[in-house]
Amino acid sequence: MPVSYSGDLRSRVITEDVAKEGSQRQLAERFKVSLSFVRNLLRRYRQNGQIEAKRRGGYQQPAIQIEIEFSRQEINYFISYFYGYLEGYFQSKRLLIQHFA
Known part of the structure; x- marks a missing residue:
């Protein structure tokens, strides 16, 4: 399972970007991360100041x-209704239904 990059790495990337220490591509090469990681990190930092990793996975x-x-009476009604529907369907197809008691 992939692991998120550390907060230290994230803050160093942002610090170097703010100090204009190179382009986003150069920062990605320097820190050995993908260009998309740098772009997404900087975008989130500029939008809302967040550098933490987003929450991942889990149950929602x-x-x-x-x-x-349903009451027992309602369940029995649904069963008999469905059985009657099937019985009519099979009779229309000229198939035989054997009654079980």
Whole structure:
């Protein structure tokens, strides 16, 4: 699993960029990181002053949680309704359904 770059490395990249110690490409080569990392880091730093790594992964709770409860009577109704639907479907296809008790 990939690991985020340290806060020290991030702050050194930003410090050198602020001091105009080279282009973004040169900074990437100097610190042996990708150009996209430097660009994204500097963009986030300019937008909101953040240098910490973004949070990664983990479980996110659904925005809406729905709980459905059915009574035994409702469940039996759904089962008999579905069974009746299947019985009619198979009869229309001239297939035989054997009743189990």
